[in-house]
Amino acid sequence: MKFFITGGSGLLGGRIATVADDEHELILSHNSNPTGNTVKCDITNEDEVKKIISKENPDVIIHCAAMTNVDLCEDEVDKAYKINGDATGYLAKAAEGVNAKMIYVSTDFVFDGKKGNYKETDKVNPLGIYAKSKYDGEVQLQRYSSDWAIARVSVLYGWHERLNFTTWVIDELRNDNEINIVTDQINSPTLADNAAEAMFEIALQDKNGIYHTAGNDLISRYDFTREIAEVFDLDETLINPITSDKFVQKAPRPRDSSLNVSKIEKELNFKMETCKESLERMHDCE
Ligand SMILES: NC(=O)c1ccc[n+]([C@@H]2O[C@H](COP(=O)([O-])OP(=O)(O)OC[C@H]3O[C@@H](n4cnc5c(N)ncnc54)[C@H](OP(=O)(O)O)[C@@H]3O)[C@@H](O)[C@H]2O)c1
Numbered sequence: 001m002k003f004f005i006t007g008g009s010g011l012l013g014g015r016i017a018t019v020a021d022d023e024h025e026l027i028l029s030h031n032s033n034p035t036g037n038t039v040k041c042d043i044t045n046e047d048e049v050k051k052i053i054s055k056e057n058p059d060v061i062i063h064c065a066a067m068t069n070v071d072l073c074e075d076e077v078d079k080a081y082k083i084n085g086d087a088t089g090y091l092a093k094a095a096e097g098v099n100a101k102m103i104y105v106s107t108d109f110v111f112d113g114k115k116g117n118y119k120e121t122d123k124v125n126p127l128g129i130y131a132k133s134k135y136d137g138e139v140q141l142q143r144y145s146s147d148w149a150i151a152r153v154s155v156l157y158g159w160h161e162r163l164n165f166t167t168w169v170i171d172e173l174r175n176d177n178e179i180n181i182v183t184d185q186i187n188s189p190t191l192a193d194n195a196a197e198a199m200f201e202i203a204l205q206d207k208n209g210i211y212h213t214a215g216n217d218l219i220s221r222y223d224f225t226r227e228i229a230e231v232f233d234l235d236e237t238l239i240n241p242i243t244s245d246k247f248v249q250k251a252p253r254p255r256d257s258s259l260n261v262s263k264i265e266k267e268l269n270f271k272m273e274t275c276k277e278s279l280e281r282m283h284d285c286e
Pocket residue numbers: 006007008009010011012013029030031032033034041042043044063064065066067068083105106107108134153154155156157
């Protein structure tokens with residue numbers, strides 16, 4: 001099977017390349033950070049998207065590229081909607097042109113966080129610009145593609161040259177730095193490798209619809225950080241619990257946007273890992 005992966009220079013795209021079976025052909029794309037064998041494709045340029053997808057003629061597009069800086073999206077609203085919303089529409093149209101399936105990577109932030117343990121059937125209510133623009137991507141995908149899936153993840157982490165929450169925590173604690181972590185934001189931290197495997201499963205089992213492809217835990221950021229310290233044998237006393245009101249962030253964050261993963265586990269017979277399992281796997285391949 002031939003896959004075209006946007007965001008190949010990012011965390012998830014990079015881990016998709018790592019976990020892919022050799023039998024598959026992968027084309028990975030970047031925008032401003034060429035990495036390894038990635039090809040350039042600015043997804044906000046509709047002509048460029050159309051040309052590259054017609055030339056590569058993939059069976060499946062896994063669309064990971066996004067404007068992922070949640071706070072920056074509040075300042076650069078048009079850019080956020082262009083990258084996360086409109087560009088998803090361009091890719092969906094291009095996918096339709098070559099009869100490719102399209103899997104769009106979305107976020108737990110489509111929910112407002114009032115309830116938690118969200119199922120795919122729960123009503124969305126995105127709060128900030130990042131969340132709204134990513135939801136716009138979900139809408140545009142369904143408008144233009146007839147063979148689509150949405151894979152929602154939450155707090156992605158894994159080994160990558162750019163820091164993510166988990167690798168930042170490991171760095172700080174290894175350097176004996178104290179860190180302040182919120183106790184009142186709950187989600188489902190997701191090892192990028194496990195999410196990547198779930199996306200291949202969706203493609204290979206030729207599934208359509210929405211799937212929560214997140215870590216199999218409903219956990220506060222503080223408790224997750226303690227698990228990181230435990231698995232990586234780091235000093236837990238350096239982790240200070242704080243509440244969100246003491247940690248001002250520009251974009252609104254849902255209080256509990258944790259995702260229920262039972263649909264993918266039942267329908268695809270695919271296991272989403274707990275944080276402990278994922279962190280141990282990450283530790284083993286350092
Ligand atoms: N990170 C999280 O905690 C999290 C949580 C929930 C959902 N998600 C979703 O998961 C997906 C993957 O996230 P990630 O953390 O792996 O992302 P990331 O590491 O921040 O990488 C973002 C990627 O998007 C690409 N990109 C940005 N603008 C582009 C443009 N105009 N044209 C083409 N490519 C562009 C970047 O390319 P260059 O670097 O080459 O410019 C980069 O490869 C995203 O859809 C994100 O919304 C992430």
